[in-house]
Amino acid sequence: MNFGLCNCYLYISFIAxxxxxxxxxxxxxxxxxxLTWAMxxxxxxxxxxxxLKQELHIVGKEEWLxxxxxxxxxxxxxxxxxxxxxxPPAPLSAPHEFTENCTVGGYNxxxxxxxxTNLWKIQTDQNVWSYSLEFKPERFLTTDKNIDxxxxxxxxxxxxxxxxxxxxxSFGLQVVHLTLASFLHYFEILNPSTEPPDMSETFGLTNTKxxxxxxxxxxxxxxx
Numbered sequence: 001m002n003f004g005l006c007n008c009y010l011y012i013s014f015i016a017x018x019x020x021x022x023x024x025x026x027x028x029x030x031x032x033x034x035l036t037w038a039m040x041x042x043x044x045x046x047x048x049x050x051x052l053k054q055e056l057h058i059v060g061k062e063e064w065l066x067x068x069x070x071x072x073x074x075x076x077x078x079x080x081x082x083x084x085x086x087x088p089p090a091p092l093s094a095p096h097e098f099t100e101n102c103t104v105g106g107y108n109x110x111x112x113x114x115x116x117t118n119l120w121k122i123q124t125d126q127n128v129w130s131y132s133l134e135f136k137p138e139r140f141l142t143t144d145k146n147i148d149x150x151x152x153x154x155x156x157x158x159x160x161x162x163x164x165x166x167x168x169x170s171f172g173l174q175v176v177h178l179t180l181a182s183f184l185h186y187f188e189i190l191n192p193s194t195e196p197p198d199m200s201e202t203f204g205l206t207n208t209k210x211x212x213x214x215x216x217x218x219x220x221x222x223x224x
Contacts, residue, residue, distance in 0.1 A: 030089035037087040040197040041135045056185045065185045070177045078140035084158040091120035091207050128155050190216040
């Protein structure tokens, strides 16, 4: 038996395990934050909730929702995209360090300077986005349908870009899409208050909601 080869395999497996654990642990907070903001925005915009419900009827009221159904839910994808535009879970990117002297926007930047990008500011720039502070998922089905959020278009960078883009992007989006779609498919959601959900934010590494989200839910699907 080649013990050197076995040790190599064990080492690679251990590194892969740590990598996956890091992705899952890092995504726990950001996924719950994204889902919370999505529910707040949906409750504040009943017409969006109605459109999501109509789209989910494609699956069938009495049918289980599967991952294969998510690709058909284009308005759901647009809703998540718009949520991440207005409320990126990490509004400030991780620090990046310049490896050489350069000029950015007319400013001389020396090697070793660290840059922290304000992603929220970029994603709500009035020079780029029409009605930049309004929740309009339809924009990603019409005028902005070609804008990608996986680091290819710098107008929308909730996961960052380049070599240090969030490695959990695929995992996070899959979980958010499936969880939100399932919740809206199986339950009716109502705001227990006459006032719209509070949208105040708590500053930190993760853009969390200051006050808890209170909603009323009741099953709307009966599946045997």
